[in-house]
Amino acid sequence: xxxxxxxxxxxxxxxxxxxxxxxxHDVVLSNSRSPQSLHDLVTGLGPRARAxxxxxxxxxxxxxxxxxxxxxxxxxxxxxxxxxxVIDTLNYDPARQGSVPEIEAGDVPPHxxxxxxxxxxxxxxxxxxxxxxxxxxxxxxxxxADRSCLPIAGDASAAKRRVAALIDSLGYDTYDxxxxxxxxxxxxxxxxxxxxxxxxxxxxAPGRPVTAADLVKLLDEAQ
Ligand SMILES: NC(=O)c1ccc[n+]([C@@H]2O[C@H](COP(=O)([O-])OP(=O)(O)OC[C@H]3O[C@@H](n4cnc5c(N)ncnc54)[C@H](OP(=O)(O)O)[C@@H]3O)[C@@H](O)[C@H]2O)c1
Numbered sequence: 322x323x324x325x326x327x328x329x330x331x332x333x334x335x336x337x338x339x340x341x342x343x344x345x346h347d348v349v350l351s352n353s354r355s356p357q358s359l360h361d362l363v364t365g366l367g368p369r370a371r372a373x374x375x376x377x378x379x380x381x382x383x384x385x386x387x388x389x390x391x392x393x394x395x396x397x398x399x400x401x402x403x404x405x406x407v408i409d410t411l412n413y414d415p416a417r418q419g420s421v422p423e424i425e426a427g428d429v430p431p432h433x434x435x436x437x438x439x440x441x442x443x444x445x446x447x448x449x450x451x452x453x454x455x456x457x458x459x460x461x462x463x464x465x466a467d468r469s470c471l472p473i474a475g476d477a478s479a480a481k482r483r484v485a486a487l488i489d490s491l492g493y494d495t496y497d498x499x500x501x502x503x504x505x506x507x508x509x510x511x512x513x514x515x516x517x518x519x520x521x522x523x524x525x526a527p528g529r530p531v532t533a534a535d536l537v538k539l540l541d542e543a544q
Contacts, residue, residue, distance in 0.1 A: 322345050322346050322347065323346050323347075323354070323382075323383050323384055323441020323487060324346070324347040324348075324374075324381060324382055324383050325337075325338070325341050325346055325347070325348050325382055325384050325385070325386060325487075326348075326349045326351070326378035326379055326380075326381055326383075326384070326385040326386070326388050326417050327348060327349065327351060327378055327382070327385070327386050327388060327390035328351055328375045328378060328379060328385060328386070328387045328388070328389060328398075329352065329386075329387060330350040330351065330352050330359055330388070331352070331389075332453040333388045333410050333453045333456070333504075334350070334386060334388035334410075334452075335350075335362060335453075336393075336453040336456050337386055337388070337410075337456070337491075338362075338366060338370065338493065339366060339457070340456070340457070340460060340491045340517075341491065342366050342367060342369045342370055343499065344458065344490045344491055344492075344529065345369075345490075346369065346487075346490070347370075347544075348366065348369060348370045348371075348380055349367045349370075349371055349372075349373050349377065349378040349381045350362065350363060350370060350372050350373070350377040350378065350510075351372070351373050351374055351375040351377070351387075352375075353389070353393070353396075355372055355374075356372035356374065356394055356441070357372070359428070360372065363516070366532075368468035370437065375396070375397070375484055375529070377401050378389055379398045379401035379405075379419070380395075380401040382405070382466045383404060383406075384405070384406045384408060384483065384484065384487060385405055385407050385408070386407075386408045386410065386448075387407060387408065387409055387410065387411065387435060388410045388411075388448075389411070390418040390419065391411040391412065391413050391418060391420045391421060391434065392418055392419040392420070392421055393429065394421070394434055394435055394438055394440065395482055396409070397435070397438060399438065399439055399441075399442075402439055402440060402441075402442045403441045403442065404441060404442070404443075405442050405443065406442070406443045406445060406477075406480045406482060406484060407435070407439055407442045407443065407444045407445070407482055408444075408447050408448065409432075409435045409436070409444050409445065409446045409447070409448065409449070410445075410449050411434070411435060411449065412431070412449050412509050412514075413430070413431030413432075413434075413508075413509065414509065415440075417502070423436065425434050427457070427462065430502075430505065431454035431508065432449075432461045432474075432501065432502075432504040432505055432508050433501055433502065434481060436476070436501055443475065443476075443477040443479075443480035444475055444480075444501060445473055445474070445475035445477075445480050445484040446472075446473060446474045446479055446501060446504040446507075447471060447472075447484055447488065447495075448471065449504075449507065449508075449514075450471065450472060450513055450514050450515060450516060450517075451469075451471060451509050451515070451517055452515060452517065452528065452530070453525060454519045454524065454528070455518075455527070455528025458527065458528060459492075459493070459502070459517060459528045459530060460492020460493060461493075461530075462491065462492070462493055467530040467532075468492070468493065468494055468499070468530070468532070469493055469494070469517065469528075469530045469531050469532070470493065470494040470495065470496050470531060470532055470533040470535075470536045471488060471493050471494070471495055471497045471506070471512060471536075472491050472495070472496050472506075472507045472536060472540065473485060473488070473495045473497055473498065474498040474499055474500065474501050474502075474503050474504035474507075475500070476500050476501050480524055485497070487532055494533055496536050496537065496540070498535050498540060504523065505543070506540045506543040507540060507543070507544070509543070511540075511543045512539040512542050512543065513536060513540050513542075515540040516531045516535070516536065516539055517529050517542060519532055531533060
């Protein structure tokens, strides 16, 4: 079992924390305000969950999930994340979350922004393609015909293997798309992004399972 730190404990962080606790992992949650403000969430998650500051969550997590609005990326602590595996869930949506000048200037692609901020961490892009409501419900046991597959990407193979094992424990297969730069193939605007979305009901409808074969077809469209 793994201790997972969370920088950001909202829709995606909170959903992942619940899946992790249900799978038997320990979670350390943080947000932009205070550990006290996470009291209700942590109480609801039970004894495997505790609240902390972002620095403490980064220090205590064996794997650390970053799930904040991307515009706040500079506030992610660097020192406690040195040499650690960091899961990057971030998508760039300037209209809803605010713009990031260095992305707008073309200095860095959005999917590589967190790794540039954390050059000594092993960043693995994951969970950025699935709406939190669907993430909460689409997990299945190993071998289930309707088990979904999530894309991951990163520059460190060992980190990706560790993240794949964690995601497996949460009820999902993974497909390794390659280096972090290749995560452009499942970035916003691609078919692989929000692949679970039913075009009729969209965010109000149940998520659709996406198998590895489905996912590879969608990723190939963004070659
Ligand atoms: N929602 C989805 O379905 C979904 C799916 C895939 C990827 N994503 C990506 O995941 C990220 C988070 O989205 P979300 O929907 O979960 O957002 P959200 O519900 O608004 O939650 C954001 C969380 O980040 C915290 N936060 C903000 N600034 C912070 C900082 N400087 N330090 C520590 N914590 C901070 C917030 O804490 P406070 O409440 O205290 O401010 C809150 O806990 C975004 O980049 C989004 O693109 C979202």
